[in-house]
Amino acid sequence: MEITKKDMQEKFNVKTLVWDGDALKLIDQRKLPFEQIYIKCSSVEDVCAAIRDMVVRGAPAIGVAAAYGVALAAIRYRNISGIDEFAGFMQSRIEMLASCRPTAVNLFWALERMRNIIEKETSNPESFSKNVQTDKIKSIVSLIVTEAEKIEKEDVKINRDLGNNIFSIYKKSSAKYSILTHCNAGALATAGYGTALGVIRSLNSASMVKEVLVDETRPYLQGARLTAWELYMEKIPFFVITDNMAAYFMSKGNVDMVVVGADRIAANGDTANKIGTLGVSILAKYYKIPFYVAAPVSTIDTGTSDGSFIPIEHRPENEVRAVLQKPVMPDYMPVKNPSFDVTPNENVTAIITERGAVFAPFAENIKKLF
Numbered sequence: 001m002e003i004t005k006k007d008m009q010e011k012f013n014v015k016t017l018v019w020d021g022d023a024l025k026l027i028d029q030r031k032l033p034f035e036q037i038y039i040k041c042s043s044v045e046d047v048c049a050a051i052r053d054m055v056v057r058g059a060p061a062i063g064v065a066a067a068y069g070v071a072l073a074a075i076r077y078r079n080i081s082g083i084d085e086f087a088g089f090m091q092s093r094i095e096m097l098a099s100c101r102p103t104a105v106n107l108f109w110a111l112e113r114m115r116n117i118i119e120k121e122t123s124n125p126e127s128f129s130k131n132v133q134t135d136k137i138k139s140i141v142s143l144i145v146t147e148a149e150k151i152e153k154e155d156v157k158i159n160r161d162l163g164n165n166i167f168s169i170y171k172k173s174s175a176k177y178s179i180l181t182h183c184n185a186g187a188l189a190t191a192g193y194g195t196a197l198g199v200i201r202s203l204n205s206a207s208m209v210k211e212v213l214v215d216e217t218r219p220y221l222q223g224a225r226l227t228a229w230e231l232y233m234e235k236i237p238f239f240v241i242t243d244n245m246a247a248y249f250m251s252k253g254n255v256d257m258v259v260v261g262a263d264r265i266a267a268n269g270d271t272a273n274k275i276g277t278l279g280v281s282i283l284a285k286y287y288k289i290p291f292y293v294a295a296p297v298s299t300i301d302t303g304t305s306d307g308s309f310i311p312i313e314h315r316p317e318n319e320v321r322a323v324l325q326k327p328v329m330p331d332y333m334p335v336k337n338p339s340f341d342v343t344p345n346e347n348v349t350a351i352i353t354e355r356g357a358v359f360a361p362f363a364e365n366i367k368k369l370f
């Protein structure tokens with residue numbers, strides 16, 4: 001059945017992740033915007049596959065999904081021979097989830113939170129008798145599930161707070177802005193509301209958005225498929241451009257600010273985000289357009305001193321050889337597919353977080369967030 005424009009807006013009640021206490025349902029982002037299908041993950045292996053295959057993507061959403069992956073591993077654990085064994089099993093499942101995608105630090109941040117609960121609760125196993133250990137495992141499983149639910153809930157609040165922090169830079173007024181964004185840093189990339197799109201949603205709620213220019217974001221088309229869809233549903237004015245049109249619109253004075261998300265921000269403010277973000281930042285600098293990175297504090301990796309240390313994922317070559325699975329060249333053509341690039345801090349006007357907006361000098365000011 002064909003979905004009409006009207007149907008789509010009326011039916012908009014989409015959640016990126018739905019946890020029902022025993023399984024995680026993820027909207028299949030590979031199928032959007034044409035189909036709204038949920039994939040059910042009943043095991044940690046299912047969650048790994050969903051992260052790896054881009055059913056769920058976007059830094060905070062990957063983190064939340066991984067936390068539920070840990071919860072599923074705990075719920076399905078059956079071999080109750082003792083707390084030590086349980087702790088070892090959980091550790092191995094956390095490692096499995098950590099290997100799914102390398103760049104977005106929210107994955108490792110969320111897994112660390114889960115690991116801390118497990119380590120705290122499983123230390124001193126010899127102090128429990130065998131029977132008590134069974135009960136103790138049950139109570140740890142419930143703590144693990146609660147922590148995953150907490151990570152999900154917190155994410156939505158964090159995004160609302162960071163979105164509203166745009167008003168510390170642009171006071172509420174009757175001004176209207178044209179905003180360029182790259183990739184999808186919206187509700188679909190998070191547990192809800194979005195980061196870069198959170199900022200845009202907040203500005204729109206104050207009637208301060210003239211229009212959004214959405215980079216299509218080759219090769220995976222997160223902009224054309226996901227960001228455009230979210231904006232359409234929210235009735236925020238926008239148009240999609242191919243990535244190579246950004247300079248044209250900037251040169252015509254059609255862009256007042258750029259707002260993007262982030263997958264990992266180094267301690268000095270260098271920012272890894274979807275491939276193409278670096279180019280947009282260079283253009284913005286050339287045309288003296290403010291360039292904002294919107295991200296939760298959990299995306300800041302203080303253990304990584306600068307962007308050169310951020311691991312960059314290289315994705316399958318066929319993503320470049322095809323558009324929406326339709327080949328545009330034979331598969332023997334050589335291609336490259338780095339999935340992220342690093343924008344140096346000197347191209348960033350401010351990093352907008354839930355704890356406030358941070359300006360240069362970034363190394364110094366980022367420290368004040370913690």
Ligand code: MRU
Nearest residue numbers: 057058059183185189261262274
């Ligand atoms: O490969 P993806 O789609 O997971 O990449 C997503 C991005 O680069 C987003 O811009 C980033 O994760 C920020 S999401 C709030």
